[in-house]
Amino acid sequence: MSEKKYYSRSPEEWKKIDEEKRRAYLQRSQQLRRRAYTFLLINLFVVVVIILGYFIFKSFPRPQQSYIAFSGSLSFQLIMGKSEDYYPDEAIDVKIKAINDSKKTVALKIKGFSMKIFSETNDIVYKFNYNGTVEKNIESYQSVLIFSLKHERELKLSPGTYRIDTEIILDKKNIRLQRTFNVKEDIFISLSSKDDFFFPGEDSIISIYFTNHSLYNGVLQLNSMKFSIDSKFLDIPMEKKIFSISEGERVKIIDIKFKAPKEKGAHPVKVETTFLMGKEIRNFSAQKNIVVASKDDLSSLKNLRIITDSVIVTPIGSEIKFKVFLANDSSKDKFLILNRFFLQISKASVDFYKYDISQSFKLMVPAYSKRMIFDTESWQKLIFNEEGKYNVEIVVYTNKGVIKHNYQILVH
Template identity: 25%
Template sequence: MQYFSKSPEEWQKYDEERKKEKERREQPKKRIIRWTFYIVIFLSILSLIFIIIGRRGSRFDLPYNVVIKGIHINLESKEEYYYPDNLDIKVTIQNTNNKDSHITINNFSFLIVNQENSEVVYSYVFPQPVETDISPYKTILVFDLLREKEISNLDKGTYEARVTFVLNDENVNLVKTFNYNKGLIIDVSAKDMFYLTTEFPSVSILAVNGTNETFNKELFGTLTIKQNEKVIHSQKFSFGTLNLNPLSSIPLDFEINKKLDPGNYYVLFDFNSLEQTYATTLNIVNQTDKNYNDISLLVYVISAASRGDQLDFEGLLRNSNKQPRAFEISQVRFKLFYEEQLIYNYENNDLSRVYIPELGTTRVFDLSNVKTITLDRSGKYEIQFSVKIGDKIFSKKHTVEVY
């Protein structure tokens, strides 16, 4: 018999050599997988040790969060409040043990202190002992500031919420820092996600009087555009005298009197009259993209929920290319069905621009900005979401089970 390529013996030898070469190439990969496996096991054991230690009596020394013998005590507060927000501060206790726990609380004290001058702006004291049993993994509310007093209209500054009490003969001291903002609040952003090199970029400015007094002051300053720390452009601006009633706002538009080369820029608005500086970014491109390769649609939404939960949904475009992309969206659609019956329909046909950084994502739809939807019936909900760019439609379907 004649072999036109190799004999069986030669093929066997060839296969053995290929097998050895493949094993040699895969050795580094196998080592990585093996060490990754060891690291995962180590981290899992370490986490288990922390859980056991935490439950059996040690504390995690966070200023607003401690664990004592499996009892988790937490001081809850937002980090930023804006006038006229009421302070929303709570103290909760959770039993992380797998059996009932009996607790006694003595000499409970709650303070709000101005960090700058140490002034106590509110105090609450409850010296009498309180006893209760907590079921495994159950959380109870110990203190709710909103039930005791509505506190707002604080001076602008940094404050501390301080809590002290005795839990089963153990001293508990918690501190949570927060800022209370009061004054003229400025929000600066580019009007569009990108601009062409043939256009003068525009910036939107929203001025909000976040005080209980009328704001009457001239608004002026200097705009500076930078790229890689290099100043590209600078110009003066003035919006004249603003007369804003308490909690009112006014939108202001500003056009930059310079066309820019393609790239990403950092824009600084230095409001001299306020002694404050705000920043935003500008993305400049030669032209909008017509090629939709490497673009895909993502949705962020839960698959299961409890009856009465609010539906949260976000739609994003993902760029798998190593170059940024700039598109014009001509349509966004969101439909919600309950048991195959349409219960909400949103459609926006306004032309809008979207800029997606290299290997990044950009949000193109957020349901919370257009509608608050409560999942008030048990059963199956279906979401149909689509985005149209040019003649291409990107679409997704998603099912949410409500129990």
């Protein structure tokens, strides 16, 4: 009998191939199961670590600072109005706040409060005591003001280091807060100009101001002055001048007239002065960079906008303070001439506050930055004694056109 011939593979060969495929499939399946199992173990390990870390973190004591204390879910803070030192002519600003750090409303009950401020020699320079009971519910993640020194008294202090001791008497615990601060004297001169930049070679003015953050009250006499641009001294006519100055006062000493450099860019300006203060001779110096730009550098209004730091909701009877800025959203400095500034606050077509000034000066807004152009504190107090929506309209007139900004303030 002749031998059978197969045109592909024999049954034995196909069986062998199927066995190899089956073994490869089982091996691959086992590898995938081991990988999935390993991945599951890793995930479970990470979850366990996170849960353990959470409970371990909660078990650690909260960080302690002498001006922060805790009672349950409430934290109590002694807050200074300034992060830096105070001057003798500045009123000390101290606030005590209670903050609810929980998701639920917390009842606060204060049975007494006291504050003392001590000098370096441990003398009491200020004290306040309240022995009554105050109760207040504090909403979740909200705070209440317990005490404000500025509301009680305008306290100004002589130079030195001072310590604040505060005690808050609660139902089950007394909270003690403590903080130190410094009061220091500082007397200096500064340079200021109306314009942010100058055209090449134009007649320009820089003013020298004398600031007295000290206890000195008396006569101030300018004896000598040197003025330089790019380290080259200029011949500036000067007469000896006598001024009266008080603590906390800032006075203009002199206007320096000069021609701006012809080269564009930043140029260092420096002034050196000698003053007679009472019987003491004092030397002061100041410096700044002035910028020279040509008329070809005057910019378009593209990427410029008006912004403010104003609140948009406020309680009735409150005072509002805000600043107005020009913001530059482009990658290049913007050079403009501001010709007029207009601000109007109205309600139901009735004007409550209006400020309109036409005054030309050169303005530079750095790239990706902002430049303040108005501050309500330098104008007047803005107090709203009627409920409702107030419309705020701001218009800036420049050599390249007009920029506008409108928004509303809700008084309730």
